[in-house]
Amino acid sequence: MNTLAQLQAGELAGITRLDLSCGLSEFPREIFDLADSLEVLNLSGNALRSLPDDLHRLHKLRIIFCSDNLFSELPACLGQCAALSMVGFKANRIERVPGAALPPLLRWLILTDNRISELPSELGQRPHLQKLMLAGNRLQRLPESLRNCHRLELIRIAANQLGELPEWLLTLPALSWLAYAGNPLENEADAAALEATPSIAWAQLRLEQQLGEGASGVIHRATWQRPDQPASEVAVKLYKGEMTSDGSPLHEMNACITAGLHPNLIRVEGRIVEHPQAQAGLVMQLIDPSYRNLAGLPSLASCSRDVYRDDTRFTAAVALRIAGGIASVAAHLHRQGITHGDLYGHNILCDEHGDCLLGDFGAASFHATGDSVESRALQRIEVRAFGVLLGELLARVDSGLGAEQRLALEDLQQRCCQPDVLARPGFSEIVRELKGL
Incomplete structure (x- = not known):
């Protein structure tokens, strides 16, 4: 974190990133002294209400x-910034988004946790748009112009007031990660599964x-010390109350419970009750420390793609085991009427043998379990996310994969990612093909 004193003293000349969080109520004009180098400006955690009209000087x-x-209001001056591609205004009081505020190269827009009830049609005129974070607002509809955003891969619209998912949204050729929980349109969680989940008293748990x-x-x-039973080692997740970029943490908890049992899911032991601050929480299976995250989170540069360590390599057997496990658990979730919404390498824990667990249900949403065009489209959107993952695995296989096997996997990967959403295979078919290999 930089300081205002450093900025005013001219000590930050030539820096490419500036982070200032010091109770600012006005934009420091000294920032313009960095115009020839500054690429990333972080003014989060201040008391700003406006930005200068000449921001484009940066x-x-x-x-x-x-x-x-x-x-x-999203400042209109942003739209004059010719190189600006990522805009993040989470947790403000924004009610209005002028079309003029959207820069021409906009790739990633974060407006989570505001008071927005309407978005401008100009949003659909930003052809580079790839990630759109709108959870926790007051939207009743999306601008139809978004149908033109053929590069849009991730959209978070959870916890709004949407009564339906527009048909065009489910046909976007690149959409892979969709979260819409907490809207009137969403199906309810399985009440029977929620009620059947054991309750675990807070007094039985000792946090380490x-x-x-x-x-x-x-x-x-x-x-976990159960009455008249030996103590057992578990993991405890205590949920926060505030809105996340994906949606409500309590929706995440319900999805974890409703997901049920599967070898590639972290087992839920029960729901915590009688917490002294009434905090919601789950008791879960403790994962062996040999499990590691398959990948790292996307970076500012990679946008929607996970970041893998340079030395990440797999044998064919390990890669196929990971792919098969994730396809199997995704098929299981879809049968329960759940889309994970965040099927990514960074949400997969795996060991050296390829045994894997899919975690983080923060973006999960419920859909009808009956077969319909909408439910099939929602599931096939997630298939594209799997296709991206399969491509990442294949790119890192360094042994054991024959030419015929690789061709079959590359063909499967391409079919999972093809632009015609409903022409993609379902996860049951994917599981069969992977077993055949």
């Missing part, structure tokens, strides 16, 4: 973050070290 600016401020923290909650190692 002619190299590619990325701007102004989350957790006091904006009530923290294992991880994400947008939706914190995971701890814990000891």
Whole structure:
């Protein structure tokens, strides 16, 4: 984190990224002294209500973050920034998004947790748009012009007021990651599955070290002491209350429960009750430390693609085991009426043998279990996400894959990613093909 004193003293000359969070209520004009180098500007966590009209003087600016401020309108000056491709204004008070505020090269727009009820038609005139984060607003519809965004791969519209998913949304050729939970359009979670989940009293749990923290909650190692039974080691996830980029953490909890049992899912032992602060939480299977994340989160540069370590390589057997496991669990979820919404390598834990677990249900949504054009389209959108993953695995196989096998897998990968959504194979067919290999 940089300081205002450093900026005002001229100590930051030549930097490409500036991070200032110091209670700012006005945009420091000294930032313009960095115009010939500044590419990333992060002013999150201040008290800003506006940006200067001449922001375009920052002619190299590619990325701007102004989350957790006091904006009530997306500043129109953003649209004059010729190089700007990523705009993040999460958790403000934004009610209005002028079309003029959308820069021509817009690739990634984050407006999560605001008060937006309508979006401008100009959004569909941004051909580079790839990621669109709109969870936690007041949208009742999406602009139909978005049907023209053929590069759009990820959209988060959870926790809005949408009464239906537009037909055109389900035909977008590149869409792979869709989250829409918490809207009137969504099917309800399986009430019987939720009620059948065992309740685990908080007093039976003893938290130990923290294992991880994400947008939706914190995971701890814990000891579970059931009456008249030996103590067991488990993981405890305590959910946060605030809106995440994917949607509501409580929707995530319901999806974890409704998902049920599968060898490639982390087993849910029960739901926590009697927490002293009434915090929602789950008790889950403790994962062996030999499991590691398959990939890292997408970066600012990769946008919608996971980042793998340079030395990540697989044998054919390991890659096929991972692919087969994920296809199998995705087929299982679809039968339960759940789309995962975030089927990515960074949400997969695996060991050296290719045994894997799909986690993070933050973007999961419920759909009808009966066969319909809509349910098939929702499932085939997720198939494209699997196709991306399969391509990433194939690119890193360094041994054991014959020429005929590789051709068959490349053909499967291409069919999973083809632009005609309903022509893609379903996960049951994918599982059969992978078993045949």
